[in-house]
Amino acid sequence: DTEVTQTPKHLVMGMTNKKSLxxxxxxxxxxxxxxxxxxxxxxxxxxxxxxxxxxxxESVPSxxxxxxxxxxxxxxxxxxxQPEDSALYLCASRDPKxxxxxxxxxxxxxxxxxxxx
Amino acid sequence: xxKITQTQPGMFVQEKEAVTLDCTYDTSDPSYGxxxxxxxxxxxxxxxxxxxxxxxxxxxxxxxxLNFQKARKSANxxxxxxxxxxxxxxxxxxxxxxxxxxxxxxxxxxxxxxxP
Numbered sequence: 001d002t003e004v005t006q007t008p009k010h011l012v013m014g015m016t017n018k019k020s021l022x023x024x025x026x027x028x029x030x031x032x033x034x035x036x037x038x039x040x041x042x043x044x045x046x047x048x049x050x051x052x053x054x055x056x057x058e059s060v061p062s063x064x065x066x067x068x069x070x071x072x073x074x075x076x077x078x079x080x081x082q083p084e085d086s087a088l089y090l091c092a093s094r095d096p097k098x099x100x101x102x103x104x105x106x107x108x109x110x111x112x113x114x115x116x117x
Numbered sequence: 118x119x120k121i122t123q124t125q126p127g128m129f130v131q132e133k134e135a136v137t138l139d140c141t142y143d144t145s146d147p148s149y150g151x152x153x154x155x156x157x158x159x160x161x162x163x164x165x166x167x168x169x170x171x172x173x174x175x176x177x178x179x180x181x182x183l184n185f186q187k188a189r190k191s192a193n194x195x196x197x198x199x200x201x202x203x204x205x206x207x208x209x210x211x212x213x214x215x216x217x218x219x220x221x222x223x224x225x226x227x228x229x230x231x232x233p
Binding site: 056090 | 152160
């Protein structure tokens, strides 16, 4: 199983809603990532979890709240989003057997296309 | 600081022909890794090929090869025998040792269109 599964695939939410994005992998990867990708732009890193602990937060607004309940799951909780937060949200995982291993590729999910209205 | 530059917003190639997608980079890390990813319209980022900064040989994976010129800081992707399914966005990315081995920095991408 070399898949990273993201749900839902599409999400439309109002600015007052609370919703969550889910990411799951069963490859035993202990590094998991959230990226945000605007249309026609490259992915931008939001959060990194390493061994279930938040290791990087790229100054993301608090209306985005990540959670890593176990080594297979990564959630992104959304609250009071703005229309400019509409984007493709990509989850990725990697196997960092050594923390500084450079050559392990990240496996990405298909993403959640989020529209904030 | 790390920077990845892809100067070709869009490229066209005839089916069965070869195409080169350009990537230049800048980093102060003495050790780094370079990656190419393919992103079809479905959204998933698909890993294609990896080149380490200390690798002596250019990486190859099937129809993909990486033309790595370290002195020029370039890591161009060569796709041979293009197929219609190769039409997608292609991103060059880098991971550096001192700048955060957990992070991938992406270039702006090149949209490849394969013409029948």
